[in-house]
Amino acid sequence: MSKIAGNEIRPGTLIEHNGGLWLAVKTQAVKPGKGGAYNQVELKNVITGTKLNERFRSDEAVDEVYLEKKDYQFLFATGNMLTFMDIENYEQIELQREFVGERAQFLQDGMKVLVQTYEGKPIGIQLPVQVTLTVTEADPVLRGGTAAPSYKSAMLENGLKIQVPPFIEAGTRIVVSTEDGSYVRRAE
Numbered sequence: 001m002s003k004i005a006g007n008e009i010r011p012g013t014l015i016e017h018n019g020g021l022w023l024a025v026k027t028q029a030v031k032p033g034k035g036g037a038y039n040q041v042e043l044k045n046v047i048t049g050t051k052l053n054e055r056f057r058s059d060e061a062v063d064e065v066y067l068e069k070k071d072y073q074f075l076f077a078t079g080n081m082l083t084f085m086d087i088e089n090y091e092q093i094e095l096q097r098e099f100v101g102e103r104a105q106f107l108q109d110g111m112k113v114l115v116q117t118y119e120g121k122p123i124g125i126q127l128p129v130q131v132t133l134t135v136t137e138a139d140p141v142l143r144g145g146t147a148a149p150s151y152k153s154a155m156l157e158n159g160l161k162i163q164v165p166p167f168i169e170a171g172t173r174i175v176v177s178t179e180d181g182s183y184v185r186r187a188e
Contacts, residue, residue: 004064006056007039014046016063017054021046021118030055046123067116067123074111082107084115095122105158106131106178127178132187133157134173141166151183 009015013024022043031037036057043052056062072084072093081094082104093115097104099122106127107113116124137155151163156176164183168174173187 002064003061005058006060006062007037007058009039009041009056009062014065014067015043016065017043020048021065021123022052025051046118065118067118069114069116072113072115074107074109074113076109077104077107084113087112093122095125100125100127103127103178105160106176129179130175130177130184132173132175133160135164135168135170138164138168138170138172 004013004015007029009024009027011024011027015022015024023046024041025044026042028040029037030040038055038057041054041056043054044050045052071087073087075083075085075092077083077097080097082097082100083092083094085092100107108131111128111131113128114126115122116126133156135154136157139152139154141152150166152166152168153161154164154168154170155161156174160176160181162176162181162183164174168183168186175184175187176182177184
Protein backbone atom coordinates (compact mmCIF):
# COMPACT_ATOMS: atom_id res chain seq x y z
CA MET A 1 0.00 0.00 0.00
CA SER A 2 1.11 3.52 -0.67
CA LYS A 3 -0.06 6.81 0.78
CA ILE A 4 -1.77 9.34 -1.48
CA ALA A 5 -3.22 12.77 -0.71
CA GLY A 6 -6.99 13.04 -0.29
CA ASN A 7 -7.28 15.27 -3.37
CA GLU A 8 -5.56 12.60 -5.55
CA ILE A 9 -8.44 10.14 -5.20
CA ARG A 10 -10.06 9.53 -8.60
CA PRO A 11 -12.88 7.22 -9.75
CA GLY A 12 -11.53 3.67 -9.77
CA THR A 13 -9.02 4.29 -6.96
CA LEU A 14 -9.10 1.56 -4.30
CA ILE A 15 -8.37 2.75 -0.76
CA GLU A 16 -8.36 1.36 2.76
CA HIS A 17 -10.63 3.52 4.93
CA ASN A 18 -12.18 2.91 8.37
CA GLY A 19 -10.86 -0.65 8.35
CA GLY A 20 -12.58 -1.54 5.05
CA LEU A 21 -11.70 -1.78 1.38
CA TRP A 22 -13.41 0.99 -0.63
CA LEU A 23 -13.59 1.81 -4.34
CA ALA A 24 -14.01 5.45 -5.37
CA VAL A 25 -17.09 5.62 -7.61
CA LYS A 26 -17.45 9.41 -8.04
CA THR A 27 -15.24 12.31 -7.04
CA GLN A 28 -15.81 16.03 -7.06
CA ALA A 29 -13.25 18.72 -6.22
CA VAL A 30 -14.94 21.38 -4.07
CA LYS A 31 -13.49 24.84 -3.39
CA PRO A 32 -15.83 26.63 -1.01
CA GLY A 33 -15.62 30.40 -0.62
CA LYS A 34 -14.74 29.96 3.02
CA GLY A 35 -12.42 27.25 4.34
CA GLY A 36 -10.08 24.86 2.58
CA ALA A 37 -10.70 22.89 -0.58
CA TYR A 38 -11.66 19.23 -0.33
CA ASN A 39 -12.45 16.22 -2.48
CA GLN A 40 -16.04 14.93 -2.10
CA VAL A 41 -15.80 11.16 -2.77
CA GLU A 42 -18.55 8.55 -3.14
CA LEU A 43 -17.09 5.24 -1.95
CA LYS A 44 -18.39 1.68 -2.39
CA ASN A 45 -17.27 -1.13 -0.11
CA VAL A 46 -15.96 -3.90 -2.39
CA ILE A 47 -16.82 -6.64 0.11
CA THR A 48 -20.29 -5.63 1.36
CA GLY A 49 -21.41 -3.28 -1.45
CA THR A 50 -22.44 -0.49 0.95
CA LYS A 51 -21.93 3.12 -0.14
CA LEU A 52 -20.45 6.03 1.77
CA ASN A 53 -19.82 9.72 1.06
CA GLU A 54 -16.62 11.17 2.51
CA ARG A 55 -14.70 14.43 2.33
CA PHE A 56 -10.92 14.24 1.98
CA ARG A 57 -8.76 17.34 2.36
CA SER A 58 -5.52 17.63 0.40
CA ASP A 59 -3.46 17.40 3.59
CA GLU A 60 -5.09 14.06 4.56
CA ALA A 61 -3.19 10.94 3.56
CA VAL A 62 -5.05 7.73 2.65
CA ASP A 63 -3.76 4.24 1.89
CA GLU A 64 -4.14 3.28 -1.78
CA VAL A 65 -4.56 -0.47 -2.24
CA TYR A 66 -3.33 -2.47 -5.22
CA LEU A 67 -5.08 -5.67 -6.17
CA GLU A 68 -3.33 -8.79 -7.35
CA LYS A 69 -4.67 -9.80 -10.75
CA LYS A 70 -4.30 -13.35 -12.07
CA ASP A 71 -5.48 -15.22 -15.13
CA TYR A 72 -7.82 -18.11 -14.46
CA GLN A 73 -9.61 -20.53 -16.77
CA PHE A 74 -13.28 -21.39 -16.27
CA LEU A 75 -13.66 -25.16 -15.93
CA PHE A 76 -17.25 -26.01 -15.00
CA ALA A 77 -20.32 -25.11 -12.96
CA THR A 78 -21.87 -27.35 -10.31
CA GLY A 79 -25.10 -26.10 -8.84
CA ASN A 80 -24.40 -22.66 -7.40
CA MET A 81 -20.59 -22.97 -7.56
CA LEU A 82 -18.27 -22.05 -10.44
CA THR A 83 -14.84 -23.70 -10.65
CA PHE A 84 -11.82 -21.84 -12.05
CA MET A 85 -8.21 -22.98 -12.49
CA ASP A 86 -5.10 -20.83 -12.03
CA ILE A 87 -3.34 -20.92 -15.42
CA GLU A 88 0.15 -20.76 -13.84
CA ASN A 89 0.03 -23.36 -11.06
CA TYR A 90 -3.19 -25.30 -11.93
CA GLU A 91 -4.73 -24.69 -8.48
CA GLN A 92 -8.52 -24.59 -8.52
CA ILE A 93 -10.82 -22.13 -6.78
CA GLU A 94 -14.59 -22.19 -6.40
CA LEU A 95 -16.66 -19.02 -6.49
CA GLN A 96 -20.37 -18.59 -5.83
CA ARG A 97 -22.49 -17.82 -8.89
CA GLU A 98 -23.69 -14.60 -7.13
CA PHE A 99 -20.05 -13.43 -6.98
CA VAL A 100 -19.93 -13.32 -10.80
CA GLY A 101 -23.53 -12.09 -11.01
CA GLU A 102 -25.62 -12.02 -14.19
CA ARG A 103 -22.49 -12.25 -16.34
CA ALA A 104 -22.10 -15.92 -15.24
CA GLN A 105 -24.38 -16.86 -18.14
CA PHE A 106 -21.58 -15.85 -20.55
CA LEU A 107 -19.02 -18.25 -19.04
CA GLN A 108 -17.90 -20.96 -21.48
CA ASP A 109 -15.70 -24.01 -20.90
CA GLY A 110 -12.03 -23.02 -21.14
CA MET A 111 -12.75 -19.24 -21.10
CA LYS A 112 -9.94 -17.09 -19.65
CA VAL A 113 -11.00 -14.62 -16.97
CA LEU A 114 -9.09 -12.18 -14.76
CA VAL A 115 -9.65 -12.65 -11.01
CA GLN A 116 -8.75 -9.76 -8.72
CA THR A 117 -7.65 -10.74 -5.22
CA TYR A 118 -6.80 -8.85 -2.05
CA GLU A 119 -4.77 -10.68 0.58
CA GLY A 120 -5.55 -13.97 -1.20
CA LYS A 121 -9.34 -13.41 -1.19
CA PRO A 122 -11.12 -12.96 -4.55
CA ILE A 123 -13.00 -9.64 -4.66
CA GLY A 124 -13.62 -9.14 -8.39
CA ILE A 125 -13.72 -10.91 -11.73
CA GLN A 126 -13.39 -9.62 -15.30
CA LEU A 127 -14.79 -11.58 -18.22
CA PRO A 128 -13.77 -11.00 -21.84
CA VAL A 129 -15.54 -7.93 -23.27
CA GLN A 130 -17.27 -10.04 -25.95
CA VAL A 131 -18.22 -13.70 -26.42
CA THR A 132 -19.33 -15.69 -29.46
CA LEU A 133 -22.62 -17.58 -29.10
CA THR A 134 -24.95 -19.48 -31.43
CA VAL A 135 -28.53 -18.36 -32.07
CA THR A 136 -30.87 -21.28 -31.33
CA GLU A 137 -34.17 -19.57 -32.19
CA ALA A 138 -34.95 -16.38 -34.11
CA ASP A 139 -38.30 -14.71 -34.75
CA PRO A 140 -39.36 -14.47 -38.40
CA VAL A 141 -38.69 -11.20 -40.22
CA LEU A 142 -41.64 -8.83 -40.45
CA ARG A 143 -41.61 -7.24 -43.90
CA GLY A 144 -42.62 -3.71 -44.84
CA GLY A 145 -44.08 -0.94 -42.74
CA THR A 146 -40.92 0.93 -41.76
CA ALA A 147 -37.75 2.33 -43.27
CA ALA A 148 -36.09 2.52 -39.83
CA PRO A 149 -33.81 -0.35 -38.82
CA SER A 150 -35.80 -2.92 -36.87
CA TYR A 151 -34.66 -5.70 -34.58
CA LYS A 152 -36.21 -9.04 -33.68
CA SER A 153 -35.96 -11.37 -30.69
CA ALA A 154 -33.55 -14.29 -30.71
CA MET A 155 -32.71 -17.02 -28.18
CA LEU A 156 -29.03 -17.86 -27.65
CA GLU A 157 -27.47 -21.19 -26.70
CA ASN A 158 -26.98 -19.98 -23.09
CA GLY A 159 -30.72 -19.24 -22.72
CA LEU A 160 -30.35 -15.46 -23.05
CA LYS A 161 -32.96 -13.64 -25.14
CA ILE A 162 -31.63 -10.59 -27.02
CA GLN A 163 -32.53 -8.28 -29.91
CA VAL A 164 -30.74 -8.97 -33.22
CA PRO A 165 -30.90 -7.50 -36.75
CA PRO A 166 -33.47 -9.09 -39.12
CA PHE A 167 -30.85 -10.96 -41.20
CA ILE A 168 -29.78 -13.17 -38.24
CA GLU A 169 -31.22 -16.69 -38.49
CA ALA A 170 -31.20 -19.71 -36.14
CA GLY A 171 -27.79 -21.42 -36.26
CA THR A 172 -25.90 -18.16 -36.89
CA ARG A 173 -22.92 -17.47 -34.62
CA ILE A 174 -22.91 -13.92 -33.27
CA VAL A 175 -20.68 -11.79 -31.02
CA VAL A 176 -22.39 -10.52 -27.85
CA SER A 177 -21.20 -7.91 -25.32
CA THR A 178 -20.72 -9.35 -21.80
CA GLU A 179 -21.32 -5.88 -20.30
CA ASP A 180 -24.99 -5.57 -21.25
CA GLY A 181 -25.82 -8.69 -23.31
CA SER A 182 -26.32 -6.72 -26.53
CA TYR A 183 -25.70 -7.87 -30.11
CA VAL A 184 -22.36 -6.63 -31.50
CA ARG A 185 -21.90 -8.31 -34.91
CA ARG A 186 -22.07 -11.56 -36.82
CA ALA A 187 -19.12 -13.86 -35.99
CA GLU A 188 -16.65 -14.68 -38.76
